Amino acid sequence: MSTGGFLLLAWVVFAATMGSRLPWTRVGGLIWLGIGIFVGLSSPTSGRWGEVQAYLPVWLFFGLATGAFWWSMHREQEPSASEPSKLRNPLQSSQGVVSSVEDSADARKSDPTLEDRKITGLWGRSMGVCLGILTVWVLAWRFPPPLPSLDPSQLDPPASVPWFLAGLQEVATWTAPWVGWILLPTVTLVALLAAPFIDTRDPELNVRFHGRSEEVPFFFFVWWFLGIFPILMATWLRPRFWLSPVDPPTASLSRRFWVDWIGLPLPDFWPARELPGLLLLVLLFVVIPWRLPGWKPTQGAFSRHRRRLGRFYFPTMFLSMVLVWVVLALLAATLLRVGPWLVWGAP
């Protein structure tokens, strides 16, 4: 058996033995994990063994992230072994909020398997850690990383940035360097740090997926399209579509507006010259968040959202809008890049 097959089997056995039953959620998680790894191994670059070192971490990350999230989505209210006292005997409201019960003596009485679950939890965690070390050890032994090339022509991605930053580089390629390298990481960091201020519910309440019908889809949207998708684009698709027939967007909105549409030369006074862009920014980041709670199709969800967030509504919507528009721009750029090859065939 190959090294990859051995590791895959080890992880699958680990995952499969972690449950006393096999509900469809776990099978679903395994199927997704399998698909992720299968697609990874069958990708155009996987056959080139010299590049395995560069691509394998991406696929490990992709497979694990997919599996873990698919699992968690269908987890219902299953308590974790390490926080049993908070999740036993849950009281669930219609919004899916599970209140915590701290009385571990009661929990133990009502759940005779609690101690077993704790022991199993420790055992499973230790096994997971051992498997992680084994994976890294075997990969280090089987695939020693190549030294960086001295040839500048070999410095195309992913060799020029580590795989986990390739997504940002992809965004920077298709927007502007400051968007990919400064704005996006800053917004992401601020959004992550701001999470406890946005969701101000009691930390002791265990609010899981069922109670978060708005946050979870948004999180998945941003996570997949901003976190995972650009990395896949940059590592899997970029080597094939690097020589795109479509140039990066260099169109100037100001030139298009003043010269092409109005028929005037570009104004020298910068606020006037940049007026179309500024108006667009106001539309995207002020008018749309302001109108969403009042607009009929979006009234229901967003008026609730606004009531709940209160004074945090506009900062939250600003952060959300930055992320959403970057995601949409990235998708559009991807379609522009990959589309022509799909229609007219790859070179």
Add this chain to the structure above:
Amino acid sequence: MPAEISPIPEDRAPKVAPTTLPLFPLGPWLWSSLAVVFWSLLVVTGLGLLFFYQPTPGAARESLVELREATSFDFLRSLHDWASHGLVIAAWLHLMRVFVVGSYRRLFGWTISVLLVALLIAQAWTGFLLPRGDGASAISLTAVYALHVALLPLLTVALVGLWRRRREARRLQPEESP
């Protein structure tokens, strides 16, 4: 008993799965334990690599070529490299887990987690740059080297220490009387 005071009708009561085994991908300690283990592995292998790597332009890559061809310690470099991938993956999955289960509402722990992930990514990035330092100026390479082997690891230790100290302090706090 909480079940007796539950205002929820029987048919709408939460269905707690009759499982006897938990799901570890979402358990609170798997990914963070892995991250700690990988980080420790990185420190050990990194200390070994300090004896071979030369952070000067022109010698950075050559020192690693020499490590590979003239010594039998290239496995250190390989393990260091793969453990760094593992660390980034484990750290991200830990952050995702915290978000998924809603623990981000604990402000202190969440802030530490986010800063730690940012720090670990910075460490992985500076580590990625070091073997490619031949084209850089001496001062840039030295700065990246200092960040990688001293400043960023120290900050990481400080943050983890802060988190542990707070955790111990909370554990020692007397419980409020009912």
